[in-house]
Amino acid sequence: MLRLQKLTKTYKTGDQALKAIDLDVPKGQVLALIGPSGAGKSTMIRCVNRLVEPSSGAVLLEDVDLTKLGAGALRKARREMGMIFQEYALVERLTVMENVLSGRLGYVGFWRSFLRRYPQSDVDEAFRLLDRVGLLNMADKRADELSGGQRQRVGICRALIQNPKLLLVDEPTASLDPKTSRQIMRLITELCRERGLAAIINIHDVALAQMFVPRVVGLRLGEIVYDGGPNGLTPDKLTEIYGEEDWEATIEKVEDDEIEAAE
Amino acid sequence: MSDITLDQMLGRGWKKPPFVKRAWLRWTLIIGFIVYLIAAVSTIEVDWGRVYDGLDRGWQFVLAFTSPDFTSRWTDIWEGLLESIVMTVAASVVGILISIPIGLGAARNIAPLPVYVVCRGIVAISRALQEIIVAILLVAIFGFGPLAGFLTLSFATIGFLSKLLAEDIEAMDKVQAEAIKASGARWTQWINYGVQPQVMPRLVGLSMYRIDINFRESAILGLVGAGGIGATLNTAFDRYEYDTAAAILIMIIVIVMALEYLSGIIRARVQ
Amino acid sequence: MPVLEREDARVWRRRTTGESLIRWFGWLLGVAVFVYCWQIISASTTWFFVWDAPRIANDIWTRATPPRWEYITQLGRPIWDTLNIATLGTMIALCLAVPVAFLAARNTTPSALIIRPIALLIIVSTRSINSLIWALLLIAIIGPGVFAGVIAIAIRSIGFCAKLLYEAIEEIDHTQVEAITATGASRWQVMAYGIVPQILPAFAGIAVFRWDINIRESTVLGLVGAGGIGLQLSASLNVLAWPQVSLILIVILAAVVISEWVSAKVRGAII
8 A cells, every 4th residue: 555666865964864765565554663763764754744855766655656746735645644753742732632633634724723613523533532542531631731641642643533544653652651652552553453554653662563563674774674574573683673782682571571462 | 520421522512622711701801902902093093194195205215225325424424323332332331340249239049138129129220211211311410412321321231131140140050059158168259159150151141132232222312312323313314314314224233233143153152 | 271381380270371361452452442432422521511410410309309290180191192002013013023923934934045034134124223213214204193103113023023933933843843744734724733832822922021111112202202101201301390200200110110010910821
């Protein structure tokens, strides 16, 4: 459904963040993108919805090349891709409900959105989503009153109310504690399954990725160095992605976690 | 609150919670504001005919900026500008020097209460009186000329700088100052080592800012006879010599821009 | 590190010899400039008046006290005008300052090469020139009165408000804007949802702050004929009616204190 072809990004400074990436994400597949900081994970998902303009190559979403779209068509295409951010990126001075409804901005006109007069169906959907993530009571709270985990749930609602086909998730757990991290990852993967969404999840926590995701792509210096199941991530592979380190402990811990998660 | 269920919410409209929660207060504020606006606008007498005639002159003035006349009244402009600059420099130096002790005295954490009250009083008086009113009084007392302007600007500088300096000292890091005190330093040494390094960068920045303000103010003191470029400017407007006025305004703008640029550089260096 | 090797001892100095010399030279230059400025001021001062100043000050004081309290009945309308000049001027200025600020901020300007410099020029030129000068100019163009005062205050405030506002816009959290952009929102929607909520507190603060300053400035606009209580001040000064002058000064002081109190309260409520 999403296909990257020779996707390249060179920054003005001359740094090549992505080197001719080829990647295929079928419908409904959740994929974790791992790699050290600076490997280009963030750049890659931002190139997909063109928050960062790719230098060359193509991004095909259901056979439409996003890199060729004009401003209006790009906005229509962005509606199909929900994005979840590292530091939640909620508009902090707006209420939870406004933040969730802001996911519909691509669908409603300016004055409607300005006057906060969203169609009833959008409002109902927002309530359903908030209920699903357990924040129905918080609807009229301001976003900066929430805890980290709660804010990320609001971020998830904002992405889902777009009714997307694809989720782009940028380090969803980087600012959360371990327990909340797992809850958020579980929530994201569950929601993807419920709605048949494909997702690319940037994540630096390998153990967490292995726990929840059927396919892992390893990125190093802008190139894909691993693409396969979570169990194929051997110490050798991890060394190739991240560099020399004792990886046995990480992998063992993963197996413990899996048992725990299954319980 | 936890008894709200999804079914209760579905199908119900949603409105942004209003900024002012109490409805009567919200409406009082809105209606009061509208009534005030209507009253205010309706009491302004505008002679639209005069305004319409003025548009032509206004346009001439705008055009004058494209061909400012620096030459025909150059001696007047030069003398006025020099006087403005001289007043600015002298008043800034004196004002900054006086505002340092007053600022120290107006900081509650280092000054004893009687000193604090006196210094805060000086600051309050200086801040409450505008430059132009002080200038009128000083011209009445000391006669026309730049001395009145110089005193006005010095007085205004004291109020501005002392207040901000005092606030800065009150907000400083206590631990650093205590460490110096613990070494057995005398009061003057304590100020020099414990307080001064902490507030110095900001003091320099604020002083530069005040020099900038002093120059801008010095341009209007001439209107009431307290010296500077204002008198020349006033004459130019009275005689409808827009090209000369434009020249003066351009020079003021350029000097203010230069001062801002300079203060940016100096502030970057002291921090 | 300025540690000097002298014979066989190492002497620590805060600065190297060259640095000290430059510093001393700088101080010397500063003192010389100040002395030069003082001489210019002194040369254009009639020192006879200055020596006579205490007597004159005393004379004015005796004439001015007690204030002519019954004159207050004639000040109602001028006070109302003053309030209107400040309030309406601030509102007009804010309406104009918002677009200018968006055009001037690096992250929202449509064109950094052409439009941004123009916006910055508007900011600098309106900011550098005092509202009294704008009033002089407007009176020459559209005639004396409250309307000229309103416009003068408005023009002067554009640059001030736009500068503070565009600095606030440049400091916003970019990821929030990115998040709204990622939903497929249009340019205007990104502005309304991603940027405006972030700068709204700053905007309100700036508005009240400037209103407070404008109350002060509008009290003296009448000196050049632009309406408000300054007109009465100027008229009383011209006929040397000192008891009226002192009453007007008291009223102005009260207005300044009240407006500062109001602005502090409102800012406290917003932030």
